[in-house]
Amino acid sequence: MKKLLVLVLTLGLLAMSFGAMAEGKVAMEMAVWNSVETYEQINDALLAQFPEIAEQADIEVVIEGDGDTGVAQKMRLLLGSGEELPDMVRVNYAQFAEFESAGLLYDLSEAVEPYKDDIIPAVLDMMTGEDGGIYCLPQEAKPKVWYYRTDVFEQAGVDPAEVKTAEDFIEAGKKVHEATGTWIENYGTPLNAYDLMMILSGKDFSFTDENGDFDFADNEIIREAFERLKSYHDSGAFADIEEWSADWQAAFTDGTLSSQLIASWMKMHLLTWAPDQAGLWGCAQWPEEMRGGSDAGMGIWIVFKDAPHAALAADILAKYSFDPEFRHTVYSINAVIPPLESAKTDEFYATSDYFDASLRDVYFEALEDLRAYPYEPTFSAEQTIIRDYLNEYLNGNITLDEALGNAQADMINQIGNAYD
Amino acid sequence: MAKASRTGAVNRPRRQIAPYLFILPFLISFLAFFLMPVIYSIVISLMKYKGYGTMKYVGVDNYRRLLTYGAMWNSLLNTLEYFVLGMIPVMIFAFLLAVVVRSNAMARWQRVYKPLIFLPQVCAVVASALVFKVIFGTNVGAINQVLGTSINFLGDSKLMKLPVICMLIWRNTGWYFIIFLSGLTTISDDLIEAAKIDGASSAQTMFYVTIPVMKPIFMLTFITYAIGAFKLYTEPNLILAKEEAPLAVAPFVNMITTNINSGALGMACAAGWILVVIIMLLTLAQMRMFKEGQ
Structure with missing residues (x-):
């Protein structure tokens, strides 16, 4: 009986594959x-x-x-x-x-x-x-977009269109938290590399020079980006929640997080994590001085x-x-x-x-200025090294100069030349 | 007689070849799937190679770069920490549990306790890690909710290793419990009874009879634990990150995977060979320690 069953199955599979071939399908x-x-x-x-x-x-x-x-x-x-x-x-x-x-x-x-x-x-x-x-x-x-809870922002009297600088963003965070008890962002460590890349991708720069040699430690744009993230982290205006942790998802579900300065892909997660908040979410451009680029x-x-x-x-x-x-x-x-x-x-x-x-209009407006970091073939290794020194700096374990200098030294040691 | 001798001479080579024919399938697979890849990985460790395209010979540069990389030594220290802080409680709990379950008082319940204690080993490591991630969460975590605290177990670099070590203890205790239990069953009841007749207390029986007899089992468990511990990867990476744990808490294997993900196969192979040497040294040290003890 078993043998018969195996035979029938084998013949069936063969017939199916021949059938597919006969139809010219690949x-x-x-x-x-x-x-x-x-x-x-x-x-x-x-x-x-x-x-x-x-x-x-x-x-x-x-x-x-x-x-x-x-x-x-x-x-x-x-x-x-x-x-x-x-x-x-x-x-x-x-x-x-x-x-x-x-x-x-x-x-x-x-x-x-x-x-x-x-x-x-x-x-x-x-x-x-x-x-x-x-x-x-x-x-x-x-592209980078800002998802926010319209009801919460209205209650706090914050208009995303009026948030134009990094300082405005910190102030908005404090205002919303005082008025509603919710947070408009989270900068808990370890921070993901994309938080840094979202700031950097709006600028025209690279971790390396045109020959692929790392030019990182003295770069003013990188220094400013590190300092900006540090000011966010230390401001007390944002939640100390690590992204992709169980707390992060729960914070959207229970309304602890009422906005997110991120890229457009976040909408799928909002739909899944906070289905009860349908109709309450809006979409805005990033603060003016930080626009352009993507994660x-x-x-x-x-x-x-x-x-x-x-x-x-x-x-x-x-x-x-x-x-x-x-x-x-x-x-x-x-x-x-x-x-x-x-x-x-x-x-x-x-x-x-x-x-x-x-949603649609903000997405297309942001898309006009879609830019990505000019990825080197060795970006994955660079990202691992930079993220770690960034987090050490954010946690106050090392100075900014040490973070940038050590990251550059490690990239030279581990990668050598980005295009070699 | 001459005929018999001649037949024997003819059969001898056949008899000599026969055992080799029997082990030939193993030999072929050993050569193809173990020895060749091992040799190939040594060759790649001396190259700059993405996995495709051309290889560029760089000598021992990959090893030099790794050995002068602070994060590599840090990851090695992390692994040692996971190893030592995980192994001590695992061995103590597993052995004590085995002794208790083996005792006459618990003999009736062995069928219940054995699978219960072994259960964490059967659970999928990925699922278990995700559960531990939730247990140790700052706001939604069970531990913080019970304690009424907001301790950042998963974000504070001083505490991040704790959830990983807890999971290692939870998962590994059952496995070593079974090994210790099987070791204990090999100790003859006569030996224990003889000790009792000689007036040995339970503690004396344990320290002067059971533990010395179990020494080969301890050696086996310590060596296998050490090898496993140095290959630690899944638990810290799943509990402490979405993809790869931060270097401050990353295990040594991340040196291999990070390089693989970056298309630096030469560096990855070199890191792999450094790991092999470390495990070999550790195993030799453990064997020597036990030999001296004997």
Whole structure:
């Protein structure tokens, strides 16, 4: 009986695979991290909306790591071993420089051409490589935005539009806390590197000079950013809660945190962590003197030159990222607004049960000034070193000069040259 | 006779080859999946290599960079701290629990206690770490709520190791309890009875009979614990961070993973080999200590 069952199953599987081959379909892989559900939902919708793709491909979503760095590492191993690469790979913009500068990515220009004029220029600029080709597509463009509880700010008499400087922001924090008992931000240590990068990405600078040699310790922009975070940390105006801790999520759920100066991706977490606060959240620009930039630029899709179905993957991802009609479906699944000029006036994105009407307009206004730090191929190592000295400085264990000097010394010791 | 001798001469080489044929599958897998990667990782540790593209020979530069990197020594100290502060209570609790469960008074309840004490080992380490993260939370944490305090266990660098050590004790006690219990069952009842007949008290029996007989088991547990402790990675990184723990509290393995994530495979391999040397030295020291004790 068992043998019969095994035989039937084997034949069934064979028939299915032959069936797929007979239909001329190819099996494609989409590499992501953490979970597959949302991507699978979007892919099902994609195949339903584009029968010509459904006729050509089956898409399997696979988890290749527990974060963007995990996926990037898996790709390095596959590249090194010569094993088959996934067709579509989700990483963050921080990993783009490494693969693009090594000439490993497939040029997506042809697939993107039909949508090119509709793409927000700042985003198109980030998608473009050194040679003018297009080598990544936005999974989500992530400009800096300020999410806040409209009811709390109204009660405290604080208007985000009037908060223009870092000092104003500290004052607003104190005012809201005194009036409502809630906090408008949290700067508990260890601080994440993106808090620093959000300040730095708005400026045009790099940790290295043009030759890749680290030029960090004497850089005034970095010094100011460290000092600004220290002033936030010591001000008493913000909650001493560490991001991504259990306390952080709970603070949104129970209303302890009433705003967050962050990037656009935070909205998904608000929807999940504080569903009872639907209709109470608004969106504003960052204080004027801190505008521009992002935390990490964009979540991106890349296609490797050596991927088995690179051309088809490019075509799929272009539709996935830019087809105006399909983006409505994507928005209803993951709440990501596409970085398209046509979406600016699309009423579909102006409606949200959770946020007030400000969301779409603020997002697009911030998107105009989307910039990312000019990531070096060795950014991950740099970030680890800098974050640690930043936290030592914030906790008062070392001086600013020591933090910057030691970070530079460690980067030179551990990395050498960023482009070597 | 001559025929028999000739047949024997013919069969001898076959008999000599046979054992090797039996272990050939192991030898092939050993060569392919252990020895070759080991040699390859030594080679990579002398290179600058991202994992793809060209390798650039840098000699012992990767080792030099690591050995002159303050954070590496700090992570080594952190690991030693996790090792010592975790091992002492684990060994004491595990041994005492094993003695109690092995005692005649508790013999009836062994079936209940053994799985209960072993249970933390079965729990998924990721899930357990997330639970500990919640237990030690500043505002929502069970400990702070019970004490009515707001101690920042997960953010204050002086306290951050405590949740990790607590979890290590919680998880490892059951494992070493089982090892000690199996060791205790090998001690002959006659030996214990002979000690009692000679007038030894329970404490004397424990210190002069049970513990000396258990010495090889202690050696095994100390060595396996040390090896495991130096490979510590999951607990501190999951409890103390979203991805990687800050260098101030990071274990040594983070030296490997940070370099892997940065595409510095040469440095990662060099860090791996430094870890191998440390574990070897520690194991030799432990073996020597026990040998001298004997």
